Amino acid sequence: MSDGLPRLLSDAIATGVWRNPGSPSVTAILGAQLDLPEMELFETRDVMLAVARQVAGGLVDNPEFCMVRHQADLGIDDHRLVCDRAIFVAGSTTPGDDVLAALDVRDEDEDPPVVVLDWRMPIPRRWVLVGKLSELLQRLIRTDRR
Numbered sequence: 284m285s286d287g288l289p290r291l292l293s294d295a296i297a298t299g300v301w302r303n304p305g306s307p308s309v310t311a312i313l314g315a316q317l318d319l320p321e322m323e324l325f326e327t328r329d330v331m332l333a334v335a336r337q338v339a340g341g342l343v344d345n346p347e348f349c350m351v352r353h354q355a356d357l358g359i360d361d362h363r364l365v366c367d368r369a370i371f372v373a374g375s376t377t378p379g380d381d382v383l384a385a386l387d388v389r390d391e392d393e394d395p396p397v398v399v400l401d402w403r404m405p406i407p408r409r410w411v412l413v414g415k416l417s418e419l420l421q422r423l424i425r426t427d428r429r
Contacts, residue, residue, distance in 0.1 A: 287328070291416050291420065296327065306321040334371040351364075370395075
C-alpha cells in the first residue's frame with residue numbers, strides 16, 4: 284500500500300480515473316440492486332481519512348452499523364467491518380441516510396473487496412460485498428464512455 288491506500292486506488296486518484304461521476308452513476312457502480320440513497324465517491328485521500336475519523340468517533344460504537352474498532356475485536360465467524368482496516372470511499376449525501384461504501388483492507392490486498400452497508404440485511408451481516416476494487420474502477424471508467 285502506498286500512502287495508506289491500495290496502489291490501485293492511489294493510481295486511480297493520481298490519474299483522475301477516481302472521481303465522483305454523480306449519484307445515479309455511483310448507484311450503478313456500487314450496485315442498483317442495493318436500493319441505495321443518493322451517494323457520492325470521496326475523491327481524495329484527505330476526505331477518506333476525514334470520514335474514517337468521523338466513523339471512528341461514534342458510528343463504530345453503534346451496533347446497528349456492524350463494525351468493530353480492531354481486528355482483535357472480531358469473534359469467530361464475525362461478519363462486521365473492522366474500522367481501522369477499512370477505507371471509506373463513498374457515502375450517502377443526505378444526512379440521516381448513513382450509507383457508506385468501504386474497501387476492506389484487512390488482508391492488505393492490492394485489489395481489496397468493496398463492501399456497502401445495506402440496512403436491509405440483518406445484524407451483523409449488513410456489510411455486503413459488491414466486488415473488488417478493480418471491478419469498481421472498470422465500472423467507473425465505463426461511465427466516462429457513455
